Amino acid sequence: MTTIPASLRRFVTQRAENRCEYCGISQLGQVATFHGDHIIPVVVGGETSAENLALACVSCSLRKVARQSIEDSQTGEMTLIFNPRQQIWKEHFSWNGVEIFGLTVTGRATIEALDL
Numbered sequence: 001m002t003t004i005p006a007s008l009r010r011f012v013t014q015r016a017e018n019r020c021e022y023c024g025i026s027q028l029g030q031v032a033t034f035h036g037d038h039i040i041p042v043v044v045g046g047e048t049s050a051e052n053l054a055l056a057c058v059s060c061s062l063r064k065v066a067r068q069s070i071e072d073s074q075t076g077e078m079t080l081i082f083n084p085r086q087q088i089w090k091e092h093f094s095w096n097g098v099e100i101f102g103l104t105v106t107g108r109a110t111i112e113a114l115d116l
Contacts, residue, residue, distance in 0.1 A: 002048050004036040012036050016055035021084035022064070023100065023116050025057050032058045039083050041066035054084045063114045070113040072105045082110040 004012075013034070018027040020034060027034045037056035040046030043066050056064065069080050082092055092107035093100050100116045102108030110116070 002038070002042050004048055004053065008048070008050060008053070009036055011050060012053045012055050015050075016084075019055065020057035020060050021054040021089075022056055022060040022082065022110065022114055024089070027055070027057070030057070034058065035061040037061050037064060039085060040068060044068070051085055060114045060116075067113060070109045072109045073112060074108060075105060077105060079105045079109045081113050082106055 013027070019025065020027070021037075035056045035058065037054045037060070038046045038048065039052050039054055042048070046052050064081060067081060069078050071078050082089075087106065092102065092104045092110070094103055095101075100111060102111045
């Protein structure tokens with residue numbers, strides 16, 4: 001397991017405004033501490049840096065594991081999982097009440113991968 005320095009973890013948490021950068025749930029009021037998720041997994045050369053870390057709730061982090069891509073069930077196309085450092089959430093997802101909908105192949109595949 002890779003250790004994230006406390007100062008970097010604070011930065012990632014503040015940048016994300018205490019919200020999971022995948023599903024948007026607030027860390028405030030949660031029992032479990034959110035994870036510093038390596039967007040590009042360490043096992044494939046991802047660095048422990050601000051540019052490669054996203055704040056992720058326990059559910060999103062555990063479901064993403066070390067994956068970077070997933071097959072979109074509608075097209076059969078392999079696509080990268082949403083990258084909060086390079087992509088804008090609102091371009092790939094939208095809310096309908098309490099449900100998240102994918103607006104793009106990336107959005108749909110991320111929803112499937114993380115079971116949002």
